[in-house]
Amino acid sequence: AQRVTQPEKLLSVFKGAPVELKCNYSYSGSPELFWYVQYSRQRLQLLLRHISRESIKGFTADLNKGETSFHLKKPFAQEEDSAMYYCALSGWTGANNLFFGTGTRLTVIP
Amino acid sequence: KAGVTQTPRYLIKTRGQQVTLSCSPISGHRSVSWYQQTPGQGLQFLFEYFSETQRNKGNFPGRFSGRQFSNSRSEMNVSTLELGDSALYLCASSSEGAKDTQYFGPGTRLTVL
Numbered sequence: 001a002q003r004v005t006q007p008e009k010l011l012s013v014f015k016g017a018p019v020e021l022k023c024n025y026s027y028s029g030s031p032e033l034f035w036y037v038q039y040s041r042q043r044l045q046l047l048l049r050h051i052s053r054e055s056i057k058g059f060t061a062d063l064n065k066g067e068t069s070f071h072l073k074k075p076f077a078q079e080e081d082s083a084m085y086y087c088a089l090s091g092w093t094g095a096n097n098l099f100f101g102t103g104t105r106l107t108v109i110p
Numbered sequence: 111k112a113g114v115t116q117t118p119r120y121l122i123k124t125r126g127q128q129v130t131l132s133c134s135p136i137s138g139h140r141s142v143s144w145y146q147q148t149p150g151q152g153l154q155f156l157f158e159y160f161s162e163t164q165r166n167k168g169n170f171p172g173r174f175s176g177r178q179f180s181n182s183r184s185e186m187n188v189s190t191l192e193l194g195d196s197a198l199y200l201c202a203s204s205s206e207g208a209k210d211t212q213y214f215g216p217g218t219r220l221t222v223l
Contacts, residue, residue, distance in 0.1 A: 043113075043214050043215065043216050043217070044200065044202075044214040045213075045214065046211050046212070046213075049211070086153065097143060097155040097158055097166050097168065098143075098145075098153075098155060098212065099155065100145075100152055100153035100154075101152070102152045103152065103153075
């Protein structure tokens with residue numbers, strides 16, 4: 001069965017400090033991993049997906065199949081990064097369904 | 111392009127009633143997925159429709175059902191409402207391929223009294 005684990009419900013960092021939001025997954029096949037973000041009073045939106053290998057708003061995430069992890073990182077946190085972050089896994093070929101972690105609320109302290 | 115829209119935005123029902131929620135996807139998108147978000151369970155996948163056919167289904171009781179119309183608009187229905195059905199219901203649309211980027215709507219907040 002698919003499972004996505006985000007061990008930290010809350011994470012606070014100071015502006016300018018590095019940030020890492022942890023995500024571990026379990027899935028028997030070849031997963032697609034995503035990070036979604038929800039800013040205050042906005043809808044859930046895609047931040048990045050591992051197959052794109054993009055850096056969005058300074059965030060990067062590397063899929064580590066050996067450790068089954070997909071941690072989200074940013075070297076220097078900004079106040080506007082404060083938001084709810086969800087790690088998600090797409091498990092079924094041929095269908096769009098996402099399995100979400102419980103989310104981590106990131107607060108960047110000025 | 112206009113984003114995903116959901117109606118109504120807020121809904122209050124009583125136990126035993128039924129409810130229908132509507133989702134209009136981004137123009138040109140043929141896949142619509144539905145999710146339930148609660149404080150206790152987080153975001154959970156309900157089902158996905160593609161070209162008017164249910165393509166995948168999550169682990170929810172049969173009281174939860176949905177459909178998709180030829181214009182890709184989708185509705186979900188919950189019958190015999192229970193208190194535990196109180197949640198934010200999100201729909202998401204994507205163009206058509208499997209695992210395409212999903213674009214989420216603002217959600218419908220359902221309260222069951």
